[in-house]
Amino acid sequence: MESDTIRSIGGKTVVDMWLDGRMRGICVTRGAIETHLGISAEQAAAMSEEDRSEFVRTNLALIMAAARDRLRELGGDADEVVIDTGQLGTKAAPGRDRRQAERRKGERRKADRPEAVPATGDRRRVQRRKDDRRGKPKAG
Numbered sequence: 001m002e003s004d005t006i007r008s009i010g011g012k013t014v015v016d017m018w019l020d021g022r023m024r025g026i027c028v029t030r031g032a033i034e035t036h037l038g039i040s041a042e043q044a045a046a047m048s049e050e051d052r053s054e055f056v057r058t059n060l061a062l063i064m065a066a067a068r069d070r071l072r073e074l075g076g077d078a079d080e081v082v083i084d085t086g087q088l089g090t091k092a093a094p095g096r097d098r099r100q101a102e103r104r105k106g107e108r109r110k111a112d113r114p115e116a117v118p119a120t121g122d123r124r125r126v127q128r129r130k131d132d133r134r135g136k137p138k139a140g
Contacts, residue, residue, distance in 0.1 A: 005017070006053045006056050007053070008049035008050075008052050008053050011029060011030040011031075012027050012028065012029055013027070013030075013033070013049075013052045013053055013055075013056050014026070014028075015028070015056055015060075015063065017060075017064065017067075019064065019068065019071065019081070020068070020076060024067070024071075024078070024079055024080065024081055025079065025081070026063060026067045026080075026081050026083065027081065027082045027083065028052075028056055028063060028083045029082065029083065029084050029085065030044070030047075030052065031084060031085035032083050032084055032085050032086070032087055032088045033047075033052055033055055033056075033088070034085075035085050035086055035088065036059075036062075036088040037055075062088060063083065063088070066083050066087050066088050067083060069087070070082070070087065
């Protein structure tokens with residue numbers, strides 16, 4: 001993307017992009033970027049206009065998706081779409097498990113039902129593929 005289509009003005013970063021059939025100005029606020037990155041107030045104060053422009057440039061797909069959502073809320077006639085705090089979403093910390101709790105509520109094999117607990121070893125009663133996989137040719 002050309003550098004003149006992304007510009008920071010004060011606390012906002014504006015990008016012009018083709019969205020749903022026409023050219024629209026998408027404005028991403030400083031708060032939206034900070035919330036998405038999950039940074040503290042000190043780190044946010046140290047973020048320059050170039051850093052915000054670079055964030056917008058590298059995350060265009062995310063911004064496009066958020067702008068489409070906002071455009072649906074505003075109606076299709078809006079020439080400018082503003083993405084504010086909390087509308088970009090938050091990024092999960094790398095290396096963390098996104099799942100909060102274990103999906104299985106209990107042990108899979110219930111000890112109170114002895115028929116459900118398999119004997120030691122394999123659960124199969126019959127050896128798989130003990131015969132040849134191909135059948136005998138039909139006489140014909």
